[in-house]
Amino acid sequence: MTLALPTTLSRARIAVEPALFDALGRLDPTSRRLAEYHLEAGGKAVRPALALLSARAVGAAEAIAVPGAVAVELVHNFSLVHDDLMDGDVERRHRPTVWAVHGAAAAVLCGDAMLALATQVLLDVGTLDAIEAARQLAAATQELIRGQHADLDFEQRRFVGVDECLAMAAGKTGALLACSAAIGAVLAGAPAAAVRALSTYGAELGLAFQLVDDLLGIWGDSATTGKPVGSDLRARKKSLPVAFALTGSGPASAALAQWLGTEGPDSDSDTARAAGLVEAAGGRAWAAEEATRRLALAESALASAALDPDAIDELVALGRFVVTRNS
Amino acid sequence: MTLALPTTLSRARIAVEPALFDALGRLDPTSRRLAEYHLEAGGKAVRPALALLSARAVGAAEAIAVPGAVAVELVHNFSLVHDDLMDGDVERRHRPTVWAVHGAAAAVLCGDAMLALATQVLLDVGTLDAIEAARQLAAATQELIRGQHADLDFEQRRFVGVDECLAMAAGKTGALLACSAAIGAVLAGAPAAAVRALSTYGAELGLAFQLVDDLLGIWGDSATTGKPVGSDLRARKKSLPVAFALTGSGPASAALAQWLGTEGPDSDSDTARAAGLVEAAGGRAWAAEEATRRLALAESALASAALDPDAIDELVALGRFVVTRNS
Numbered sequence: 001m002t003l004a005l006p007t008t009l010s011r012a013r014i015a016v017e018p019a020l021f022d023a024l025g026r027l028d029p030t031s032r033r034l035a036e037y038h039l040e041a042g043g044k045a046v047r048p049a050l051a052l053l054s055a056r057a058v059g060a061a062e063a064i065a066v067p068g069a070v071a072v073e074l075v076h077n078f079s080l081v082h083d084d085l086m087d088g089d090v091e092r093r094h095r096p097t098v099w100a101v102h103g104a105a106a107a108v109l110c111g112d113a114m115l116a117l118a119t120q121v122l123l124d125v126g127t128l129d130a131i132e133a134a135r136q137l138a139a140a141t142q143e144l145i146r147g148q149h150a151d152l153d154f155e156q157r158r159f160v161g162v163d164e165c166l167a168m169a170a171g172k173t174g175a176l177l178a179c180s181a182a183i184g185a186v187l188a189g190a191p192a193a194a195v196r197a198l199s200t201y202g203a204e205l206g207l208a209f210q211l212v213d214d215l216l217g218i219w220g221d222s223a224t225t226g227k228p229v230g231s232d233l234r235a236r237k238k239s240l241p242v243a244f245a246l247t248g249s250g251p252a253s254a255a256l257a258q259w260l261g262t263e264g265p266d267s268d269s270d271t272a273r274a275a276g277l278v279e280a281a282g283g284r285a286w287a288a289e290e291a292t293r294r295l296a297l298a299e300s301a302l303a304s305a306a307l308d309p310d311a312i313d314e315l316v317a318l319g320r321f322v323v324t325r326n327s
Numbered sequence: 328m329t330l331a332l333p334t335t336l337s338r339a340r341i342a343v344e345p346a347l348f349d350a351l352g353r354l355d356p357t358s359r360r361l362a363e364y365h366l367e368a369g370g371k372a373v374r375p376a377l378a379l380l381s382a383r384a385v386g387a388a389e390a391i392a393v394p395g396a397v398a399v400e401l402v403h404n405f406s407l408v409h410d411d412l413m414d415g416d417v418e419r420r421h422r423p424t425v426w427a428v429h430g431a432a433a434a435v436l437c438g439d440a441m442l443a444l445a446t447q448v449l450l451d452v453g454t455l456d457a458i459e460a461a462r463q464l465a466a467a468t469q470e471l472i473r474g475q476h477a478d479l480d481f482e483q484r485r486f487v488g489v490d491e492c493l494a495m496a497a498g499k500t501g502a503l504l505a506c507s508a509a510i511g512a513v514l515a516g517a518p519a520a521a522v523r524a525l526s527t528y529g530a531e532l533g534l535a536f537q538l539v540d541d542l543l544g545i546w547g548d549s550a551t552t553g554k555p556v557g558s559d560l561r562a563r564k565k566s567l568p569v570a571f572a573l574t575g576s577g578p579a580s581a582a583l584a585q586w587l588g589t590e591g592p593d594s595d596s597d598t599a600r601a602a603g604l605v606e607a608a609g610g611r612a613w614a615a616e617e618a619t620r621r622l623a624l625a626e627s628a629l630a631s632a633a634l635d636p637d638a639i640d641e642l643v644a645l646g647r648f649v650v651t652r653n654s
Binding site: 027031078085105108109111113119120124126134138139141145152171 | 444
């Protein structure tokens with residue numbers, strides 16, 4: 001199913017982009033140029049949108065969340081710049097990645113600069129709530145790093161369990177979405193119960209998001225994902241559908257395990273056959289159902305606290321868009 | 328001249344190391360293991376020592392500076408782990424570097440984790456002074472990144488001016504030493520004039536330190552520096568003595584410029600000849616004199632504010648040690 005980009009996202013981009021590019025003005029000229037190059041490709045602004053909505057959800061003005069939205073977007077993009085380098089990915093959003101254009105060293109430094117800048121943006125707010133936001137963002141950054149370490153470790157292994165794969169995704173994707181979905185409320189000084197509900201929403205949404213991302217990494221259309229068809233399979237990535245498929249005892253699971261032990265290079269029919277094995281072993285259906293289940297958990301978390309109903313509606317619509325997107 | 332390691336440094340290491348390794352316990356297991364491997368090689372603890380002394384210099388207990396000492400040491404070591412990777416250095420302190428043992432990706436993540444941890448250590452203090460310390464540390468980190476970008480840029484160029492080389496060193500080395508030499512005073516809520524004097528001390532000491540480091544990179548004994556003899560020359564590094572030597576109009580400057588345009592690999596006699604050209608063109612003498620001059624500027628900055636005389640004596644002794652060290 002394809003949905004139009006919600007106005008929530010375009011509104012968030014309009015509200016946050018000036019402050020984001022303004023913040024980049026504080027970087028050294030090289031980091032700034034590279035960060036601008038990276039950010040100009042445009043993301044969907046899911047994290048900034050969550051940040052703004054989380055302020056409204058606790059009855060505050062969205063404006064109070066803008067530094068939080070800028071900070072989470074900076075941490076997200078710091079991780080993309082470093083991840084592209086670590087994964088050897090040469091293309092993102094239909095453009096060459098930062099390291100592919102400017103070299104590995106400059107990409108390392110550009111990411112470092114964006115990470116440090118995220119802290120600066122929050123500390124410049126100068127309130128105790130902003131300090132708490134900075135602490136939560138730093139903790140989310142550590143979880144993100146933990147997840148990326150696990151992801152790299154999985155590449156070296158033949159077998160990865162579903163639970164450890166979910167724990168990896170909770171770090172790599174869930175932690176920053178959880179922080180994004182609560183940071184506006186934190187900046188507004190909201191009660192702990194509201195912050196917790198919003199954070200849980202983001203964490204579960206993050207898992208749903210990762211499950212869909214993994215499905216797209218195998219079955220996504222390269223014209224919309226911007227990545228080559230079957231690229232995750234070619235990289236022998238133990239993504240969530242693959243991890244689930246490997247737990248089966250049927251012939252498809254065995255054949256998939258055998259294929260993952262091969263080294264490639266793969267023809268298009270090789271990756272198509274591998275995708276077929278993941279599907280035959282139930283990995284595709286499980287991942288789709290698990291994404292739906294996680295989304296339901298996310299939505300029920302929102303019902304657990306006293307939050308603004310209009311903001312909740314927008315959060316729910318945004319979450320559903322994220323989980324049914326096709327790119 | 329060789330001096331014994333001042334007791335200031337051993338005292339600082341004893342005071343700060345437990346808190347430093349305690350902080351590492353908050354990292355994901357992989358980042359923690361790599362950071363411990365990197366830190367166990369042991370540094371001189373110059374930055375932690377400066378941090379502790381800066382608290383005493385404003386009449387506060389050294390204990391108040393410990394989180395600052397931990398944070399500056401984390402930022403310093405984040406930059407070493409990333410720099411070793413960017414520079415392709417396989418050895419530091421007589422041991423293989425983190426990336427050489429654990430791979431580039433894990434080294435990127437380990438550095439990222441140490442950078443984020445530095446912020447966490449300061450924010451956990453929870454005072455407004457600690458927020459200010461975190462802001463100054465983040466700003467110093469941006470300067471450090473600016474300096475490293477410039478350093479990488481210099482490698483691509485045949486000629487680098489002395490002024491831009493000094494500006495690079497002010498970023499790469501001076502900014503974090505300036506922050507280290509003031510962070511204890513900041514954490515103690517000292518008046519701006521005292522913070523400024525201590526910060527200037529660190530900045531000028533940083534330039535002196537870099538000048539000496541550059542001299543050791545050409546003429547240092549590999550047994551004490553832990554780096555191969557002449558490694559900076561082999562890498563065609565436009566270090567400060569080289570940049571000065573290139574400004575001359577004599578035959579040694581011209582021959583040096585010509586040699587820098589060659590690609591190597593160099594025999595030991597090639598690098599010895601290049602070192603001779605830097606010396607003949609005045610680069611060695613200039614760098615040694617400039618280091619002395621910067622140290623004097625550093626010391627006179629300390630006299631510009633009302634600071635504790637005993638702490639000043641220790642700061643001065645520490646600075647002199649740093650600039651006359653042989654490793």
